[in-house]
Amino acid sequence: MTPDEIIRTFVEHHHRLGHSDAPESSLVPPPGDPVLFTTSGMHPLTPYLLGRPHPGGRRLVNVQRCLRTTDLDEVGDRTHLTVFQMLGSWSLGDYDIATSLRWGFDLLTDGYGIAPGKLHATVFGGDDHGLGPDETARATWTTLGVPVEALGADNWWSNGPTGPCGPDSEIFVWTGDDPPTGTPSGDDRWVEVWNHVQMRHHRHPDGRLTPLPLSSIDTGMGLERLEMVLRGDRSVFTGDGLRPWVGAVGDRWGLRGADLRVVADHLRSAVVVLGDGVRPGATGRGYVLRRLLRRALTVLWRDDPTRSLDELPLTGFDDTLRRFRQPVQPGPLRAVLRDEEHRFRGLLRRGRPLVERVRARGPLTEPDYHWLHDTHGLPRDLVDALLADAG
Numbered sequence: 001m002t003p004d005e006i007i008r009t010f011v012e013h014h015h016r017l018g019h020s021d022a023p024e025s026s027l028v029p030p031p032g033d034p035v036l037f038t039t040s041g042m043h044p045l046t047p048y049l050l051g052r053p054h055p056g057g058r059r060l061v062n063v064q065r066c067l068r069t070t071d072l073d074e075v076g077d078r079t080h081l082t083v084f085q086m087l088g089s090w091s092l093g094d095y096d097i098a099t100s101l102r103w104g105f106d107l108l109t110d111g112y113g114i115a116p117g118k119l120h121a122t123v124f125g126g127d128d129h130g131l132g133p134d135e136t137a138r139a140t141w142t143t144l145g146v147p148v149e150a151l152g153a154d155n156w157w158s159n160g161p162t163g164p165c166g167p168d169s170e171i172f173v174w175t176g177d178d179p180p181t182g183t184p185s186g187d188d189r190w191v192e193v194w195n196h197v198q199m200r201h202h203r204h205p206d207g208r209l210t211p212l213p214l215s216s217i218d219t220g221m222g223l224e225r226l227e228m229v230l231r232g233d234r235s236v237f238t239g240d241g242l243r244p245w246v247g248a249v250g251d252r253w254g255l256r257g258a259d260l261r262v263v264a265d266h267l268r269s270a271v272v273v274l275g276d277g278v279r280p281g282a283t284g285r286g287y288v289l290r291r292l293l294r295r296a297l298t299v300l301w302r303d304d305p306t307r308s309l310d311e312l313p314l315t316g317f318d319d320t321l322r323r324f325r326q327p328v329q330p331g332p333l334r335a336v337l338r339d340e341e342h343r344f345r346g347l348l349r350r351g352r353p354l355v356e357r358v359r360a361r362g363p364l365t366e367p368d369y370h371w372l373h374d375t376h377g378l379p380r381d382l383v384d385a386l387l388a389d390a391g
């Protein structure tokens with residue numbers, strides 16, 4: 001199945017079950033929202049999970065572009081991406097977790113053709129603060145014939161320190177060549193594809209947990225991961241949405257392995273972030289974008305400092321903007337990359353001798369870092385990269 005077919009199958013399955021389309025949001029949350037980026041499909045729905053009626057009703061479905069900086073250090077492996085698409089479904093105080101899991105099982109097996117024997121689930125096993133184990137989810141999986149493992153904090157989902165949260169049940173698919181063995185917590189050939197969260201609690205700034213007015217369900221499934229699993233593959237980087245970037249970066253500059261994955265992920269992610277109107281800057285979102293680009297350039301320039309993002313064909317830009325439903329022209333975005341690359345080159349040219357001079361006096365102190373930052377505009381991570389470079 002292509003990603004477009006995977007999306008269509010997901011949405012049609014939920015339409016048949018009475019869900020209506022929830023509009024997709026930008027990666028940039030509205031003003032006043034404390035988070036930098038939309039991190040999950042539920043994020044824009046937070047007011048409705050807290051009790052406000054949604055104009056689309058109590059059953060919703062959509063595809064949402066998401067960005068997770070928490071995964072930034074994991075990017076480079078085969079299954080994590082900075083920007084990805086999340087297939088999501090919601091019951092706003094309507095059906096319960098047992099129904100959500102049963103419908104999810106039907107979609108994975110009948111809709112996507114995954115053999116039931118390749119599935120494993122995890123559920124919340126309770127904690128020390130008086131929250132009991134999720135017996136309903138466990139019993140539902142057992143009735144469906146899916147093995148289930150009860151875990152602790154791994155099966156509690158929240159979108160941040162405060163807000164709606166609750167126990168979740170994660171669904172894993174076996175990606176090994178041999179028949180399935182072990183459990184998700186003990187064998188990473190079990191790959192998580194879908195998470196069903198019972199949004200029943202509200203975490204307050206003082207840490208208190210109170211019941212939400214409605215008991216809701218929030219589910220999310222990463223499109224690129226599902227595509228990987230359906231292809232019987234072990235890497236999201238061979239998927240349709242990554243291929244133009246992996247191709248361009250690999251062919252042009254001969255990168256392989258983790259270097260290739262970091263550069264392909266960061267450039268594709270940067271295009272989506274730019275597509276939602278963010279521009280590189282020294283703080284907040286702009287700084288996340290800047291870090292993505294600088295990290296990609298640092299990898300590229302390690303072997304050959306003459307490499308330039310200007311050499312990239314526009315096909316990757318076009319493909320990504322289409323897949324992420326962003327009606328934006330790629331040309332101006334490439335011009336932003338060009339400017340940012342130019343700025344970074346200048347900064348390195350000026351920064352390298354300065355860092356070397358300071359280092360010659362001994363290990364860098366906090367005042368050294370401040371001086372390099374405040375007087376010369378060299379951020380700490382860049383100084384550290386230059387130090388690492390200098391050996």
Ligand code: SER
Nearest residue numbers: 040042195218219220
């Ligand atoms: N909010 C949950 C997640 O992002 C399920 O959608 O995993």
